[in-house]
Amino acid sequence: MSLDELWTALRLLLLLAVANTAPLVAKRLFGARWSTPLDGGLGFLDGRPLLGASKTVRGLVAATLASALAAPLLGLPAAIGAVLGVGAMLGDALASFTKRRLGTPPSGRATGLDQIPEALLPLLLLQATLDLGLLQIAAVTLTFFVLEIPLAWLAHRLGLRDQPY
Numbered sequence: 001m002s003l004d005e006l007w008t009a010l011r012l013l014l015l016l017a018v019a020n021t022a023p024l025v026a027k028r029l030f031g032a033r034w035s036t037p038l039d040g041g042l043g044f045l046d047g048r049p050l051l052g053a054s055k056t057v058r059g060l061v062a063a064t065l066a067s068a069l070a071a072p073l074l075g076l077p078a079a080i081g082a083v084l085g086v087g088a089m090l091g092d093a094l095a096s097f098t099k100r101r102l103g104t105p106p107s108g109r110a111t112g113l114d115q116i117p118e119a120l121l122p123l124l125l126l127q128a129t130l131d132l133g134l135l136q137i138a139a140v141t142l143t144f145f146v147l148e149i150p151l152a153w154l155a156h157r158l159g160l161r162d163q164p165y
Helices: 003-030 057-073 078-101 116-130 134-157
Strands: none
Touching: 003 057, 003 078, 003 116, 003 134, 057 078, 078 116, 116 134
């Protein structure tokens, strides 16, 4: 990977961290306000929740806005940040949907499934726009996977997360 590709990868990793953290901060700041579930409380054919109550409109908006605001600070257009924020939350929702189908309780741990879609989906959405190579996508996704676990523990210690994972 070239130096430019590494710099782009680092900026995307930082934006993923912003998108991942913003819903936690919003929950801490706003409590139950605007915590409408993304799935509207709907169930799926299996009788389980579609996504679950922890995937909220507040979280989607927080991730999108925070990433859009952070992107220019990293030399990227706000639109790139917004796409990354939405993509990260869609990846998180996809993971949540899958976890519900597997019978994992809301906020239950599923290592890999909790991290990979949240990083991979937004990177794939931005692949053509940012001319991302597969090595960059793989490196950012793997780095996010490795770092998210200790950072989740830290967020728990700081009172941002209910669970340390």
